[in-house]
Amino acid sequence: LPPSFPPSGGLGQLGVGLAKRLRKRFGNKNVILSDIRKPPSHVFYSGPFIYSDILDYKNLREIVVNNRITWLVHYSALLSAVGEANVSLARDVNITGLHNILDIAAEHGLRLFVPSTIGAFGPTSPRNPTPDLCVQRPRTIYGVSKVHAELMGEYYHHRYGLDFRCLRYPGIISADSQPGGGTTDYAVAIFHDAVKTGKFECNLKPDTRLPMMYIDDCLRATVEMMEAPADTLSMRTYNINAMSFSPEELAQEVQKQLPDLEVTYDIDQVRQAIADSWPMNFDDSNARNDWGWKHDYDLPELVQTMLNYIGSDSRIAQTN
Numbered sequence: 001l002p003p004s005f006p007p008s009g010g011l012g013q014l015g016v017g018l019a020k021r022l023r024k025r026f027g028n029k030n031v032i033l034s035d036i037r038k039p040p041s042h043v044f045y046s047g048p049f050i051y052s053d054i055l056d057y058k059n060l061r062e063i064v065v066n067n068r069i070t071w072l073v074h075y076s077a078l079l080s081a082v083g084e085a086n087v088s089l090a091r092d093v094n095i096t097g098l099h100n101i102l103d104i105a106a107e108h109g110l111r112l113f114v115p116s117t118i119g120a121f122g123p124t125s126p127r128n129p130t131p132d133l134c135v136q137r138p139r140t141i142y143g144v145s146k147v148h149a150e151l152m153g154e155y156y157h158h159r160y161g162l163d164f165r166c167l168r169y170p171g172i173i174s175a176d177s178q179p180g181g182g183t184t185d186y187a188v189a190i191f192h193d194a195v196k197t198g199k200f201e202c203n204l205k206p207d208t209r210l211p212m213m214y215i216d217d218c219l220r221a222t223v224e225m226m227e228a229p230a231d232t233l234s235m236r237t238y239n240i241n242a243m244s245f246s247p248e249e250l251a252q253e254v255q256k257q258l259p260d261l262e263v264t265y266d267i268d269q270v271r272q273a274i275a276d277s278w279p280m281n282f283d284d285s286n287a288r289n290d291w292g293w294k295h296d297y298d299l300p301e302l303v304q305t306m307l308n309y310i311g312s313d314s315r316i317a318q319t320n
């Protein structure tokens, strides 16, 4: 039987792209996308979509039973900046929601993938580089909920044999989907503003260095880790990385293609404080050694790919 997945929170920055990749690999009807938001028509007509609120346990159970779900990708979350703006909702979605997902997965013997983040580390973690195993004392509700998810998933694995798998993603950069309110969002916005207006106002200081990754690498890593034979995994939670850069360095790389781009800085204090507590470089050597993780996109390829994509989109919009 081919696995069937519902990526919960599937309409966010990452879910639609993951569903596309999984559908290519496992067949369209075997991958169900779900969210609490109304899908745009290109998503609705591209394959199965259902409403699912991760806070509604009975609804989750019904979906798993009725669709004979075998693998589950849990993407629903409030990200770092929106989480700080709404702590109680972040607590519900990121912690209570995770409890529901863990129980459903354990009850029905599902393989479960839950992403974590560079935000699961904090100011007392080693920041340059940050290894897999070290102090984790994040100062955001987002980070606290992600450390909780890592620990609960690993506990369910050891206690109940749940096939829990987790990758700590860096900031993810994508051209055709928008970020959902995180600290690394500037690294997506710069491309759109550069192409549309030739100006970009950055909300982080010019020298704020953070780990980042192009979306194709992130989604490929996710599928590779989900499919990795269990005996290649010496851990259940791995750092993955591709590159690290600061706003200044990213702007310089974009200016190689668009020399007239003007960048100014208007610092968002909440996001800056978060970024200053996160890893600057991410040590992902365990992922590389255990299951062969390897990124394709460094900074120059990322910039070229993003500008090609957004540039051709805006040329199409102009001719229509």
Ligand SMILES: NC(=O)c1ccc[n+]([C@@H]2O[C@H](COP(=O)([O-])OP(=O)(O)OC[C@H]3O[C@@H](n4cnc5c(N)ncnc54)[C@H](O)[C@@H]3O)[C@@H](O)[C@H]2O)c1
Pocket (backbone or CB within 6 Å): 008, 009, 010, 011, 012, 013, 014, 015, 034, 035, 036, 037, 052, 053, 054, 055, 074, 075, 076, 077, 078, 079, 093, 097, 115, 116, 117, 118, 168, 169, 170, 171, 172, 173, 178, 179, 180, 181, 182, 184
């Ligand atoms: N994008 C990144 O840079 C990044 C980096 C590290 C980790 N991650 C993790 O990857 C996952 C996906 O991230 P994303 O960027 O796509 O997030 P996003 O904010 O873009 O999307 C989250 C989705 O969750 C949905 N959601 C909210 N409450 C829900 C509920 N009660 N039930 C069901 N769905 C609900 C939202 O409608 C939204 O579509 C998250 O767990 C995030 O922590 C993302």
Ligand SMILES: C[C@@H](O)[C@H](N)C(=O)O
Pocket (backbone or CB within 6 Å): 079, 080, 081, 117, 118, 119, 142, 169, 170, 171, 172, 181, 182, 183, 184, 185
């Ligand atoms: C890094 C990641 O978890 C997310 N993009 C955020 O900034 O909140």
